[in-house]
Amino acid sequence: MNVNLYPLKEFKLPIVAECINPDIFQEKSLKEIEALKVWEGNKQKRLGELFKVEAVETSFEAPVITIHGNASRVRRIGVGMKSGEIIIKGDAGMHLGEEMRGGKITVYGNVLGWAGSMMKGGTIEIYGNAGDYLGAPYRGSTEGMKDGKIIVHGNVGREAGAHMRKGIIKIYGSAGQFAGFRMKGGTIYVQKDCESRAGACMVDGTIVVGGHIESVMPTFTIEGLRKRVKIEEGEIVEAPFYLFIGDLTENGHGRLFIAKEPNPHLSHYEKFL
Amino acid sequence: MELLIRNGFVYDPINGVNGEKMDIAVKDGKIVEKVNERRAKKIDATGMTIMPGGIDIHSHIAGGKVNAGRLLRPEDHFKDVEPKTAVTRSGVGYSIPSTFTTGYRYARMGWTTVMDPAMPPLEAKHTHEELSDTPIIDKASYPLLGDWWFVLEYLRDGKIEECARHVAWMIKATKGYAIKLVNPGGLEAWGFGRNVESIDDPVPYFGITPREIIRGLCKVNKLLNLPHTIHVHTNNLGKPGNYVTAIETMRCVEDLAEDGKPAIHITHCQFCAFKGDDWRTFESGAEEIANYVNAHSHVTMDMGQVIFTDTTTMTADGPFQYTLHMLSGNKWTNHDVETETSAGIVPFHYRRKSYVHATQWSIGLELALLIKDPWKILMTTDHPNGGPFIAYPRIVAWLMSRKAREATLKRINPKARSRSLLPSIDRELDFYEIAIVTRAGQAKALGLKNKGHLGVGADADIAIYNFNPETMDPSKKYKAVRRAFKRAAYTIKSGHVVVKDGEVLKHIDGATMWVDVQLREPCEIEVNENMKRRFKEYWTVEFENYPVSEDYLAVSHPIPVKADV
Amino acid sequence: MPIVKAVTCPVCGSLCDDIELTIENGEIVKVKNGCAMCEAKFLSHRSEHRIRKPLIRKNGELVKTTLKEAVQRAAEILAEANYPVLYGWSSTSCEAISVGIELAEEVGGVIDNTAVVCHGPSLLSVQDVGIPSCTLGQIRHRADLIIYWGCDPWSAHPRHIERYTAFSEGRFEKSAWRGYIAKIRTLIGRKKIQSTVRRLVFKKPPEIKAQLEPTFVPSIAKEGRKLIVIDVRRTKTAEMADFFVRVEPGKDYELLQAFRALIRDQELEVDSVAGVPVGYLEEVADAMVSCDFGALFFGLGLTMSGAKLRNIDAALSLVRDLNMRTKFVIMPMRGHFNVTGANTVFTWQTGYPYAVDFSLGYPRYNPGETSVVDVLLRGESDAALIVASDPVSNFPRKAAEHIAKNPLIYIGPHMDVTAQVADVVIPSAMVGVEASGTAYRMDHVPIPLKKVVDPPRGVLPDEEILRRILTEVRKIKREKAKAEAA
Amino acid sequence: MAEKPKLKVVLLTGRTIEQGVGKELGKSTREYVESVSVCYMDPGDMRKLGVKDGVNVQVSTAFGSVVVKAKKSLRAPHPGVIYIPYGPWANVVVDPETHGIGMPSFKGVPAVVEPTDKPVLGLEELLKQQFGKG
Structure with missing residues (x-):
């Protein structure tokens, strides 16, 4: 059974709706789904009080949940989901797909902070922009993204992929400061520009910046020039890249590829090659 | 209010009651001979186990260090939450629960008295503010005095009586309960990033050794007639080979013991029962410690049992915590307190598959089982250092059941398993002995006269567990033991039924106990004049802003003690 | 002239506790040992800019009212709110903060202290x-x-x-x-x-x-x-x-x-x-x-x-x-005299130092999500209680705008900027001058605050005002529950 | 009329001892208002703009625009950096973005300074203008 959700109003208060999750919807009747508990501000409500819930019988095993409309106030959609699919035709709120293990989430709008936080598997694809802390762990935790894939077609905020261990984050727009902060493994690709401090305190892993970067941390050392960089199977960027290694402060050996052409201000590093 | 608990199997070791079926009567918060049967509220405890409320001699539940630990670890709390109910406040849990949650969780297990073992005197108000916010349970705290400049200076100059008078002042000023020593001398050295290596290694700039501090404060303790002995966290804690230091520490006060009475409490002994030269050759020193303790009567100790889980280590032993930070690479908080002490905090995960951690787990149980007299070795996890206190039901099961130990042994590091002494130990504690290591022995070691037993006149702090010792064998049904201790059928605190079937029914305040030391001659003014003069030199607060006034204690329970000085 | 010694200065996080005050006719006339800010604070208790009577906004204007009515109105605002913010706390006593947290829990709000915009x-x-x-x-x-x-x-x-x-x-x-x-x-x-x-x-x-x-x-x-x-x-x-x-x-x-x-x-x-x-x-x-x-x-x-x-x-x-x-x-270097105390009390009661959201009935914490400026910038809150702070003069305009837009309760001794745009204003005693309590120095040392002079007639300490609001909120909720049951 | 000169600068906000004393005296005191409706500038920058100590300038950022009094900085040299003490005037022009951590950007906001004939608003006028309340 597939489920369509239509917001019944423009939400003003924060909505916490962990129940919007294919694993939870599975094998539930329409009535049961409508009765699922959500929070609107400090009041507990039923899902059916906030959304018009529509069920479509299908032959597929794993359900597809589609939200039609603006869900930018709706937090924790798809938290911990293991299978199935969520499609959001509009914006989505914070903590989308946090600790997700499998399945797919697609958003045809913008997403606020902590999307894919502490993700362990599955795919999140965002056609708009994503907020801060994309794929990053909860406060105080070092449990970064362990696996899975996040694709953002717009821009992202600060600290994308912080503490990342495995998996891939592809950003086809620009990234804010501290992309790949304290990263330990995996790959972050920023196709366009990147604010400064990319890879700060990284220990291992790969960051690729295809556009302009304000500056490279002084605690990175230049390793060489590369003609191309492989992002993942089937995606290779053919362009000259500087390769930096760091972060020295953490005795790290992370790889930071910076496209040469958009960054003439880094040419002084070439004297070390 | 009157209460009659009927027909349970009662374990009350202080009064020699061993599983007898009897009724217990409660009136106005005390155990009484009998109550008016018609008027009294009745609890049917048929087929249940009854013990005095649990006591914890060493559990870090309040104060600057604990709170710095809470602050450090949002990732520890965010998945373990306690929503507000009609009667309880909300909070967060796991290894360093918020204050309300701490009180409720102890009560749910049937524990009613908890001693916070490390209070930096300068920050004593903080400890008491938190204790006052810790509901249900009674509590007290031990001021850290082993590195206090006054103590170091007086003991160096051989002025024991002078030292005793200042300690007396300090215990009153901080509303403390016992003298706590942590890595004596080492914390002062840590002020400049150093440590002491043995009990005879001089403290930099002070011309005194840890041995002299331990002996000196042991004498002071005796002069003041404090209810508990000195409470010692040994030098070299957490280092391979340190069982030698632990034995030397116990030995150095042998001659100060009187009539077979305890003179020293070695706390979380598991952490100072390490044999070997380094982490590679690391092994258990439990047997050596147990042999010593079995042959001597001047020592009590507690386990400091390790649990395989993620927890937060915290002690006043700043240099040890730094070592742990370097070993684990985990985040590290340090907080040194001027003229007094230090503290360190490091999150830590004890893993079954780690040789060292698994051996530590074994050491704690070996100590508890090899030391023959249960009055000498009390159950603790040194919460949260060995693991959070909510693991007590599991430890009770390990102590009562060989089968439970084997089940865990099977899953630990193979090298640790093969070297563990546990497979060679058949001993299984019975409920009587469990009542000693979790209640009666704790009360006796602490000198708490009205707690840890169910005799007439005792505080009506009672735990009722849904386990029938007549029909069930704890050795086999260890999981049922665990369940019973996890959620007490009833917890009664000061005569109030506060927990039923593991649910908190009532939020009441517990009392804060402190020792009101009364010196033979009222020479307090002299002490104060002396203090005032040195106050400006030593501390950065004014003399009159230093002491904890009684209104910081939600319920103040002073225990008057007459000193011999 | 009585001289009070060892007074703690309730200005900055240094919490100097060696201030000597000279009191004359119930007023502080001389400050010894303190800095310029300390002197200004102790002498300001008799300032003309104090609020002396509770105020309530009627037809767009703040008018004088009784304490009872102000407390009642404040309680109604909070009890009805679906996502209130309770902000400030760094310039009051730990004892008042403690009641504030209980109130936040009771009304399911977001409680935050000024650390959010400093440390x-x-x-x-x-x-x-x-x-x-x-x-x-x-x-x-x-x-x-x-x-x-x-x-x-x-x-x-x-x-x-x-x-x-x-x-x-x-x-x-x-x-x-x-x-x-x-x-x-x-x-x-x-x-x-x-x-x-x-x-x-x-x-x-x-x-x-x-x-x-x-x-x-x-x-x-x-x-x-x-x-x-x-x-x-x-x-x-x-x-x-x-x-x-x-x-x-x-x-x-x-x-x-x-x-x-x-x-x-x-x-x-x-x-x-x-x-x-x-x-x-x-x-x-x-x-x-x-x-x-x-x-x-x-x-x-x-x-x-x-x-x-x-x-x-x-x-x-x-x-x-x-x-x-x-x-x-x-x-x-902590700024407000008790911002460390606010963090400390928050942490022992909720596990987190600031930005605590009680809307789901238990403490949740994620600055950026549950922090007051963000809540305001996203326009999520529907009421605010401000205690011992002046966010309208300290927050970026866009955030301040949202506070001013919704029902706003202000508790504080002075006619601050926030008070001027508030809907309910309750004057309070100056903590550390007219009310006692505890504060934490920047290094976490707790130091008692003294009451050295009386507050203006009828003016209560924050702690007491908050307790009255809390009692009133509980009464409203009980009555509401009764009505719903019936 | 000739185009007035403009200067691109970085705006910092922060504490000053005058603001500290002013806030303790009370937010509606003259001392407070005067201590926070000012903008400390590098003397070199002031020469470039042709403004003298005590003259009104308009500070504009992507978030708003406010008129304050220019003051010669005692902490100079810091060319290209202006400093407005914390307060309602600074708030009009600081960057509210918190970058997901709760802290707006109070320091390091790109700004433009220019001389102006407009007056520095009083506190009440400023509140009326910004919030329509007060």
Whole structure:
């Protein structure tokens, strides 16, 4: 059974709706789904009080949940989901797909902070922009993204992929400061520009910046020039890249590829090659 | 209010009651001979186990260090939450629960008295503010005095009586309960990033050794007639080979013991029962410690049992915590307190598959089982250092059941398993002995006269567990033991039924106990004049802003003690 | 005239507790030992700008009302709210904060303290790295190297240097005051000569550029305590220092990370970092590793600019790393006198130091999500209670706008900016002057606050006002539950 | 009329001792208002703009625009950096973005300074203008 959700109003208060999750919807009747508990501000409500819930019988095993409309106030959609699919035709709120293990989430709008936080598997694809802390762990935790894939077609905020261990984050727009902060493994690709401090305190892993970067941390050392960089199977960027290694402060050996052409201000590093 | 608990199997070791079926009567918060049967509220405890409320001699539940630990670890709390109910406040849990949650969780297990073992005197108000916010349970705290400049200076100059008078002042000023020593001398050295290596290694700039501090404060303790002995966290804690230091520490006060009475409490002994030269050759020193303790009567100790889980280590032993930070690479908080002490905090995960951690787990149980007299070795996890206190039901099961130990042994590091002494130990504690290591022995070691037993006149702090010792064998049904201790059928605190079937029914305040030391001659003014003069030199607060006034204690329970000085 | 001694000054996080007040006819007439801010605060209790009567907004105007009505209205606003914010708390007592948290829990609101816009980022980084720190006396007794980074204690914590650091007298380290006096004398002399030369010879102002790019690196080597200041401007504190490093605005993170690399004996492939020649950095790095006990104090210059919380991450990591070489501690320069206390009480009751959201019935914490400025910027809250703070004068306009738009309750002693746009205004006693309580110094030492004079007639302490609101809220909720049941 | 000169700068906000004393005296005191409706500038920058000590300038950022009094900085040289003490005037022009951590950007906001004939608003006028309340 597939489920369509239509917001019944423009939400003003924060909505916490962990129940919007294919694993939870599975094998539930329409009535049961409508009765699922959500929070609107400090009041507990039923899902059916906030959304018009529509069920479509299908032959597929794993359900597809589609939200039609603006869900930018709706937090924790798809938290911990293991299978199935969520499609959001509009914006989505914070903590989308946090600790997700499998399945797919697609958003045809913008997403606020902590999307894919502490993700362990599955795919999140965002056609708009994503907020801060994309794929990053909860406060105080070092449990970064362990696996899975996040694709953002717009821009992202600060600290994308912080503490990342495995998996891939592809950003086809620009990234804010501290992309790949304290990263330990995996790959972050920023196709366009990147604010400064990319890879700060990284220990291992790969960051690729295809556009302009304000500056490279002084605690990175230049390793060489590369003609191309492989992002993942089937995606290779053919362009000259500087390769930096760091972060020295953490005795790290992370790889930071910076496209040469958009960054003439880094040419002084070439004297070390 | 009157209460009659009927027909349970009662374990009350202080009064020699061993599983007898009897009724217990409660009136106005005390155990009484009998109550008016018609008027009294009745609890049917048929087929249940009854013990005095649990006591914890060493559990870090309040104060600057604990709170710095809470602050450090949002990732520890965010998945373990306690929503507000009609009667309880909300909070967060796991290894360093918020204050309300701490009180409720102890009560749910049937524990009613908890001693916070490390209070930096300068920050004593903080400890008491938190204790006052810790509901249900009674509590007290031990001021850290082993590195206090006054103590170091007086003991160096051989002025024991002078030292005793200042300690007396300090215990009153901080509303403390016992003298706590942590890595004596080492914390002062840590002020400049150093440590002491043995009990005879001089403290930099002070011309005194840890041995002299331990002996000196042991004498002071005796002069003041404090209810508990000195409470010692040994030098070299957490280092391979340190069982030698632990034995030397116990030995150095042998001659100060009187009539077979305890003179020293070695706390979380598991952490100072390490044999070997380094982490590679690391092994258990439990047997050596147990042999010593079995042959001597001047020592009590507690386990400091390790649990395989993620927890937060915290002690006043700043240099040890730094070592742990370097070993684990985990985040590290340090907080040194001027003229007094230090503290360190490091999150830590004890893993079954780690040789060292698994051996530590074994050491704690070996100590508890090899030391023959249960009055000498009390159950603790040194919460949260060995693991959070909510693991007590599991430890009770390990102590009562060989089968439970084997089940865990099977899953630990193979090298640790093969070297563990546990497979060679058949001993299984019975409920009587469990009542000693979790209640009666704790009360006796602490000198708490009205707690840890169910005799007439005792505080009506009672735990009722849904386990029938007549029909069930704890050795086999260890999981049922665990369940019973996890959620007490009833917890009664000061005569109030506060927990039923593991649910908190009532939020009441517990009392804060402190020792009101009364010196033979009222020479307090002299002490104060002396203090005032040195106050400006030593501390950065004014003399009159230093002491904890009684209104910081939600319920103040002073225990008057007459000193011999 | 009665003199009250050992009074704690309720202004900044230094919490000096040696103030002597002279009281005459129930008023403070003289303040001894305090700084200019301390004096201003103690003398302001009789200021004409005090609020003396509760106010309530009717037809767009604030009009006088009774305390009972104001409390009732405040309780109604909070009880009806679906997502209220309760903000402030850093300039009141721990006892009042405690009641505030209970109230927030009862009404399912977001409670936040002013740390969020001062050292909140520091706390976030402490949660990632930890913090090697100590009490201030430890620094007084032992520190031979003191660094102030992105803070200007001379302006914000005027007695900090004299009481706790470079100019204090400790057991193992002596005050550097005399050396400073000598230095100032020569400096003044040199300045006089320079300005005379300028006036007589050049008749034009000197080239600034020359001062910005010195060709040689002065040495810090000296006996006794050393004071280093790192800032974007040459502050008053910087003028006192033995060594001043001027960092480009927003580039502190690079500088901190460069120090971390240098103290690990790693080489940098750049000539300068954040506008500072590497030679300068090496000089400071040498001083750091060669001291016996170093102390790094940092302020909002680090938390508010550039990398924000990650500046602190780097500073904490730097100090942590330095402990491999020597003893080193670090401490945030906390602004409000009890912001540390607010963090402390929040933490023991809820597990988290600020930005706690009770809307789901238990504490949740995620600054950026549950922090007050963000809640306001997203326009989520539907009511606000402000205690002992003035967000309308401290928050960016857009955030302040949302507070002003919704029902707003203000509790405080003065007619602050927030009070002027509030809907319910309840005057309160000045904590530490007219009401007692407890506050925590920036190093977490709890110090009692004294009540030295009476508040204006009918004016209650925050704690009592909050308790009355809480009681009223519970009454409203009980009645509502009864009505619903019926 | 000739185009008035403009200067691109970085705006910092922060504490000053005057603001500290002012806030303790009370937010509606003259001392407070005068201590926070000012903008400390590098003397070189002031010459470039042709403004003298005590003259009104308009500070504009992507978030708003406010008129304050220019003051010669005692902490100079800091060319290209202006400093407005914390307060309602500074708030009009600071960057509210918190970058997901709760802390707005109070320091290091790109700004433009220019001389102006407009007056510095009083506190009440400013509140009316910004919030329509007060």
